[in-house]
Amino acid sequence: MNNSVMMKTFCGRANPTTGSLDSVEEGEEYDYHQEIARSCYADMLHDTDRNEKYYQGIRAAVSRVKARGERVVVLDIGTGTGLLSMMAVTAGADYCYSVEVFKPMAEAAACIKKKNGFSDKIKIINKHSTEVTVGPDGDMQEKANILVTELFDTELIGEGALPSYEHAHLHLVQPGCEAVPHRATIYAQVVESEQLWSWAQIQPIQVEERTLLPPAAVTQCAGAPSVCDIQLSQVTPSAFTNLGPLCAMFSVDFSTPVSSTPQSHSCRFVVQSSGRAQVVLSWWDLDMDPSGSIVCSMAPSWTYSDPREYPWRDHWMQSVYFLPAERSVCEGEELSLTVCHDDYSLWYSLSAGEQSDVATPCCTCQAHLLWTRPRFGELNDRRRRESYLSALRSILRPDSVCLSVSDGSLLPIFAHLLGAKKVFSLENSGMAKRVIEQFLEANSLRNGVQLLEIRPDQLTSADVEEEQISVLIGEPYFSTSLLPWHSLCFWYCRTALSRLLRPDATIMPSxxxxxxxxxxxxxxxxxxxxxxxxxxxDVSPMDEMVQRxxxxxxxxxxxxxxxxxxxxxxxxxxxxxxxxxxxxxxxxxxxxxxxxxxxxxxxxxxxxxxxxxxxxxxxxxxxxxxxxxxxxxxxxxxxxxxxxxxxxxxxxxxxxxxxxxxxxxxxxxxxxxxxxxxxxxxxxx
The missing domain is CATH 2.70.160.11 (Hnrnp arginine n-methyltransferase1)
Incomplete structure (x- = not known):
């Protein structure tokens, strides 16, 4: 066998449409192609505001080091295409060490630096920065006196920026080094918003004369700890009410040793408008130089006096954090907003007094693990819900035997409340089954719907009490769906259940x-x-790699x-x-x-x-x-x-x-x- 031929392996993955276990090609080459094809590197390179601010900051840092009479050695962590390294050399840096852990990107950076004539002054290091060594036999011959990085995500620290900076200051850069960016500042604002809050909590639902209440375990749950990152510019200011001022929560100075240990920061403010504190809107700024004269801001478009000046970007957006519980606040009241963070994530809390070491939010009800934020919004959408209720009213009869096929759907509860004789619901996981059980128990409907954790192809007549199904329903919604047609999983379930359906069974949707x-x-x-x-x-080698x-x-x-x-x-x-x-x-x-x-x-x-x-x-x-x-x-x-x-x-x-x-x-x-x-x-x- 020719050892130069890359071996291909296959692994089993659940097909989101058919529900079957498919063999999928797996291997280094396949993974690289997938990652490159799906990368949004072009968004960063087309982000003129980002690029200009970085270039200005790099030129200023190089000038400051040269003014001290020092040789300029740059460390660029997360170099990507090598753009920032080329900026540094063009600005007058004597040498640049460019660190990139992702092999295809490191290869692209090597091609790009060669095409632009920087081979002698830029060294590409295909490692994680925490594995880079310094010394005569190391990856770097000397420590750097300028640290350039682009390690940030929408939450600022979510890509491990703090541990990377901490290691770099300990091992890779000189004391008192320049840093581009020089500092980052995180801002936050407490708001009331029915639209945004609907992504975090299920609201009471009216079905005929009955009000379906969410379980206490759900309403009292702090929710999932992951950030909700969105293009906040597309949430109109009319969709929320500012309850307090925009607060500068904390700053990180990247030119001095950085700590990755968990920390908390509080900001006291006076409530500007009475309402329900539900959501924290957050974004950050980068000061590219110590004076703060070169600023790259992530603020949404509606904070600009002229929204046309807003620099659109998708690699950095804004963050929405949901408070552990909504809180009524009164105008003039003094409150304390606290942000806590670990290595990779942030979370917020609100109180009347000072707080510290607020526990990381953790979902205890499982609903926030089962349903995504858009799914919460979908379940709370009154107009959409009325469409399903109207459809169910038209197809259900007192003798209807109903079977629901979706993931964690409330349709079977609606069917029971609308008078179906019997209602069964197939749940694809124990978690989905437990969440719906909580809704049934909270509304004294435990005997109204029979939940079955069984695959459609394994369902038997005995499971449905020897009844023939007269109504098959679905939203359809499946947690594994990404693309629109993945919800055709409902069609495959309907096909697998054909043997249990009455010949004249109603299928909804049809x-x-x-x-x-x-x-x-x-x-x-x-x-x-x-x-x-x-x-x-010239960054065209990256374009060519993506096209391949x-x-x-x-x-x-x-x-x-x-x-x-x-x-x-x-x-x-x-x-x-x-x-x-x-x-x-x-x-x-x-x-x-x-x-x-x-x-x-x-x-x-x-x-x-x-x-x-x-x-x-x-x-x-x-x-x-x-x-x-x-x-x-x-x-x-x-x-x-x-x-x-x-x-x-x-x-x-x-x-x-x-x-x-x-x-x-x-x-x-x-x-x-x-x-x-x-x-x-x-x-x-």
Whole structure:
């Protein structure tokens, strides 16, 4: 056997659509291609504000070191494409050590530095910075006197910035070194927001004359500890009420030794408006120099006097933190907001007095582990819920034997309250079963719904008390779904349950339709746009690597994105491209569809958005994509509860809006794997 040939291995992974265990190619090469193809490096390179501020800070730091008469040695941790290292050398640095742990990125950085003529002054070190050594035989010949890093995420410290800085100051840089950025400051503001709070807690639900209450274990739970990172600019100021001022919670000086030990910081403030303290909005700034004259801010667009000056970015967004419990506050009241952090995460609490060492929030009710934040919002959506209730009212009868198939759904409880004779619910996990049991017990409905932790293909007549199912329902919602068509898992479940359904059984939803629409993105296109050059440096080798990674796949794929966070304009009418009939079983043969979507809007077509709409009854449909027709200007309003699919064209197309150009499509649903292969391109008439 040729040892130079990379061996491929396969591992079993649950298929999100079929529910089966599939063999998936696994190995170093496959993983690298996946990581590169999915990376959003282009967003960072297209972030002009970020790049300019870093360049200004690096030039200033190099000047300060040279003014002291010292040789300028730079350590760049997390170099990525090597852009910041090239900036440093161009600014006059004598030598730069560039550390990058991800092998493909390190290889790309090596190509980029060579292409730009920096081979003699930049050394790429393919290691984690904590493994780098200094000395005659080490990775670095000498300690650096300028530390340049880009180790930050939306939460600032979530990528391990603090331990990396701590190690660097102990082992890799000189005492009193310059740092770019010089410091970071985290800001926070307490607000009341029904919209945001609906992502954290289930609200009481009215079903006929009955009010369905959330379990006390859920309402009293502090929730999941993970940050909710979003494009806060897309949450309008009318959606929340500021209860206090914007507080500077704490700063980290990166030019001095940094500690990664857990810490807490408090800020006292006077309540500006009475209300319910529920949510903390947070973001941070970077001071690129000691004087604070070069600032890179993550503040949302509505904090700008001119929102057009807002520098859009997706690699850094803003954070939403949910307080452990909502608290009524009165105008003029003095409170203390406390932030705590460990190596990687932050959490907040609010009290009348000083606090310290507030325990890390931990979900004890399991609902916050079962449901994502968008799922909480979906369950709290009154309009959506009324669609399902109206559909259930029209199909349920006093003798209905109902079976629900979704993950952690409240539909079976609704079916019982609406008068079904018997209700069974298949739950895919013990956690889902326990969460729904809590709802049943909290509302004295324990005997109203029988919960079954059984796979659909294993369900027997004995499990449903020898009853034939007359009504099969689903939202459909499955926790493993990422792309819109992954919820076709409901179709596979319906097929597996056919033997238990009455011949005249009602299926809700009865069908699903896949829709597409051609769009121009305001900003999201940046994550896939080639860069070519950035700040005068040629970074095209990275573009080439990403393209090879995309070509590594048999066909191009759609990506899941929550489009409510990413404004776009419709350049065509919505077009239904494929319908899946749930009244029939999943077919054995593939389903294919070809056609064209006429470009009727003027603008730059970056690609298409895809979503599913479910037909509950003849006159009730719920959309997981557009929630209303696009405006005359093409503005789109997307469901905030589900991610839509986005297929980026290889090259943007300038649409004149005269209908002479169309986006042609070829779509094939392969029932054997439950996936959709697709191809889109623009043709001119």
């Amino acid at each position: 069908s699903a339709t896949l829709y597409v629409i051609a769009v121009e993105f305001q900003d999201l296109w940046r994550i896939r746009a080639p860069c070519g050059t950035c700040e005068g440096f 990674s995309l070509d590594f796949r048999e066909s191009r794929e759609a990506e899941p994105h929550p489009l409510w966070e990413y404004p776009c304009r419709a350049l065509s009418q919505p077009c239904s491209v494929m319908t899946f009939d749930f009244l029939q079983c999943v077919p054995e043969q593939p389903i294919s569809s070809q056609g064209a979507v006429q470009l009727t809007g003027r603008g730059r077509c970056h690609g298409v958005a895809l979503w599913m709409e479910y037909r509950l009854t003849d006159d009730i449909t719920v959309s997981m994509g557009l929630t209303q027709p696009a405006s005359e200007e093409g503005a789109c309003v997307w469901s905030p509860h589900r991610k839509q699919g986005v297929y980026f064209l290889r090259e943007p197309w300038e649409s004149t809006g005269d209908g002479e150009a169309s986006v042609t499509y070829s779509i094939t649903f392969d029932p054997s794997i439950g996936d959709i292969k697709m191809d889109f391109s623009v043709t001119q008439a």
